[in-house]
Amino acid sequence: MRVPLARRTFPLFAAALVSTSLACALGRPTPTPVPEIDAVLSAMGAAEADPEAAFLELSEAIGANPAGVEATALSRLEDPNADVRLFAVYSLAETASSAAGMRTLVGLLEVSDVTERMLAAEGLLRRGEPEGIPALIAALAVDEPMRGAEPPIQVWDFARDLLLTNTDQDFGLSSAVDAESADAARPSWEAWWAASGRNLTWDETELYFRSSP
Amino acid sequence: MIGRRAVLAALALMAGLVSLSAPGGVDARRLAVNQVERNGTVVTITVPIDLHVPAQQRYRVPGAGTTGGAGLAAWWESGAEAIWNSGLSPFLFRGCYTLKVDIQLNVVAADPFSGNSDHHQVYLRGSAFRSKVARGGGAGKNEDDPNTYTHPGLGYWGMVGPTTVAHEVGHLLGLADDYTDVKNASGQTTGAQSLPGREKTLMDNYRQGSAATWFDQELVDRLGDMAGIVEPLPPCFQGTVTLLVEDAREGHYRAATLDLALAVSPNEAGELEGLATGSFDLSGSVTQGGCEFSYNGATDVSLELTASGQANGPYTVTAKEEQRYEETQRHFLCDDPVDLQIDWDIGLTIEDIIFRDREYRFSDGSADVVLFYSRP
Numbered sequence: 001m002r003v004p005l006a007r008r009t010f011p012l013f014a015a016a017l018v019s020t021s022l023a024c025a026l027g028r029p030t031p032t033p034v035p036e037i038d039a040v041l042s043a044m045g046a047a048e049a050d051p052e053a054a055f056l057e058l059s060e061a062i063g064a065n066p067a068g069v070e071a072t073a074l075s076r077l078e079d080p081n082a083d084v085r086l087f088a089v090y091s092l093a094e095t096a097s098s099a100a101g102m103r104t105l106v107g108l109l110e111v112s113d114v115t116e117r118m119l120a121a122e123g124l125l126r127r128g129e130p131e132g133i134p135a136l137i138a139a140l141a142v143d144e145p146m147r148g149a150e151p152p153i154q155v156w157d158f159a160r161d162l163l164l165t166n167t168d169q170d171f172g173l174s175s176a177v178d179a180e181s182a183d184a185a186r187p188s189w190e191a192w193w194a195a196s197g198r199n200l201t202w203d204e205t206e207l208y209f210r211s212s213p
Numbered sequence: 214m215i216g217r218r219a220v221l222a223a224l225a226l227m228a229g230l231v232s233l234s235a236p237g238g239v240d241a242r243r244l245a246v247n248q249v250e251r252n253g254t255v256v257t258i259t260v261p262i263d264l265h266v267p268a269q270q271r272y273r274v275p276g277a278g279t280t281g282g283a284g285l286a287a288w289w290e291s292g293a294e295a296i297w298n299s300g301l302s303p304f305l306f307r308g309c310y311t312l313k314v315d316i317q318l319n320v321v322a323a324d325p326f327s328g329n330s331d332h333h334q335v336y337l338r339g340s341a342f343r344s345k346v347a348r349g350g351g352a353g354k355n356e357d358d359p360n361t362y363t364h365p366g367l368g369y370w371g372m373v374g375p376t377t378v379a380h381e382v383g384h385l386l387g388l389a390d391d392y393t394d395v396k397n398a399s400g401q402t403t404g405a406q407s408l409p410g411r412e413k414t415l416m417d418n419y420r421q422g423s424a425a426t427w428f429d430q431e432l433v434d435r436l437g438d439m440a441g442i443v444e445p446l447p448p449c450f451q452g453t454v455t456l457l458v459e460d461a462r463e464g465h466y467r468a469a470t471l472d473l474a475l476a477v478s479p480n481e482a483g484e485l486e487g488l489a490t491g492s493f494d495l496s497g498s499v500t501q502g503g504c505e506f507s508y509n510g511a512t513d514v515s516l517e518l519t520a521s522g523q524a525n526g527p528y529t530v531t532a533k534e535e536q537r538y539e540e541t542q543r544h545f546l547c548d549d550p551v552d553l554q555i556d557w558d559i560g561l562t563i564e565d566i567i568f569r570d571r572e573y574r575f576s577d578g579s580a581d582v583v584l585f586y587s588r589p
Contacts, residue, residue: 047400052354056347059369063323063336082401094339119342126339145404150343151380152392152405152418161341161374165273207273 031071037061038072041088045081058091066095074104086148089116093123109135114155115146125166128202130209136163137189143179156182163189167209245331247362247386249444254478258440259315260385263328265336266320272372282320290318292375293382300415300428306437308573309449309478316382333385335368344370344377346384355408359387359439376419383416387439391417434571447485448528449478450566450573467497471559477520477530485520493538493559504547510555512538526567535560
């Protein structure tokens with residue numbers, strides 16, 4: 001299931017590795033799952049819990065203790081409860097900064113749940129890692145809801161926004177109004193990825209992947 | 214002299230009073246967050262939001278390259294405000310009020326200690342997957358709640374576009390989601406389902422619609438109801454009324470029709486005033502000694518109005534002064550010339566106007582008539 005990181009992988013990852021090494025060298029503890037955050041993730045999937053309140057707690061924790069959220073999310077990715085798993089992926093995509101977290105995001109591009117794949121791809125793109133682009137291109141044909149999204153959004157629409165925002169390409173995608181018209185642009189995107197995917201550079205100033213001339 | 218003075222008046226039967234229920238209650242807490250200001254028939258709701266942004270963070274704004282937090286806030290504020298105000302503009306609340314939204318998005322430091330305690334607090338998150346607002350009043354996901362007019366809301370917004378921001382601002386305006394979560398047999402979320410009649414509106418799954426579907430009268434009424442709790446809105450009426458008087462006596466048949474467009478709204482002192490303008494048309498025939506002639510007359514009408522009443526009614530609308538219509542016409546009864554003197558006093562009284570079913574209505578005695586309601 002795991003996909004090795006591409007050679008072009010990002011300064012952030014390198015920084016994370018250095019940071020981890022320093023932490024070990026200095027004897028700082030490696031982040032471990034936080035029981036309170038673990039309880040919040042459990043509440044996201046519990047029928048008797050208030051998922052709205054749980055999500056607000058999770059959002060607050062993402063800002064206050066991202067390392068703790070990342071460690072906790074990594075421990076819940078195989079949870080049998082689909083909602084717990086979903087919000088573990090969401091949490092990881094929001095907070096991943098460790099090598100393990102980044103590797104796991106790449107691996108999540110292969111899971112069966114399309115919403116989880118989209119969240120992993122988004123998390124990678126936001127960190128300058130283009131590995132998620134093929135998953136987004138493939139999702140242009142998927143006319144089903146991103147489960148748990150607020151406000152609601154279809155998978156193809158979510159993928160479209162990410163591709164248009166994070167690359168310098170369009171191929172008619174910006175005018176797509178449904179999955180069918182988005183899917184019509186897919187072959188051009190696939191051809192672009194096949195031709196240029198290995199040569200993309202992350203423009204740190206403009207915050208998007210620049211195709212090589 | 215053939216003509217006689219007459220006063221046109223519509224006297225109506227009392228219609229049943231149905232009170233308008235407010236969505237939730239408001240206690241005596243101070244007004245501190247959303248501000249509601251009425252200027253004539255324009256009601257502006259100001260939504261102050263502190264956007265907590267990490268220092269030095271850059272954001273990509275379509276069409277504008279990259280920007281800092283201030284640029285992101287400006288993009289969101291102008292975009293969302295345009296969506297709200299262009300969407301609201303074709304609709305009237307209670308038949309005459311135009312609602313406007315003034316979004317004030319202030320950039321503050323990322324820490325939770327920054328910001329104004331009388332503003333809504335919104336924190337940025339990276340994913341566009343989820344943006345949320347907690348309104349804090351305890352209302353359910355699909356229940357409107359005016360709590361955000363008196364207590365700051367809390368939001369976590371992802372890297373989204375202005376339309377999603379407009380949806381989230383809707384929550385800060387007290388509006389609920391117009392969709393429910395769909396769950397499978399195991400209780401796990403699989404998607405979302407629009408509430409009946411709310412499909413493709415702004416607080417529903419707006420991405421499946423367009424600017425043309427995002428706003429409707431129901432959304433405007435719900436927003437106006439909450440604004441009206443904070444700033445009680447005096448009634449105002451507008452619409453058209455047609456009144457007919459017809460009689461025949463002593464060989465004189467006559468029919469008079471008064472067609473008026475009227476608008477009544479509160480003045481600066483809060484008193485109801487207005488104007489009715491239109492036309493008065495007269496026709497008739499006179500028969501005497503086996504001879505007959507017919508006549509017609511018409512004049513423009515402009516009546517200053519006053520109105521009285523409270524809450525949902527009943528209200529009475531009355532012309533401050535009657536308008537006189539005088540005219541002398543030369544006619545012939547067989548070969549004898551006669552001068553017809555037309556002399557009418559034109560007035561207007563409409564009683565028992567009741568606000569119910571979100572419209573101002575009165576009854577003409579046989580059927581309910583909606584006269585004071587404008588649709589786009």
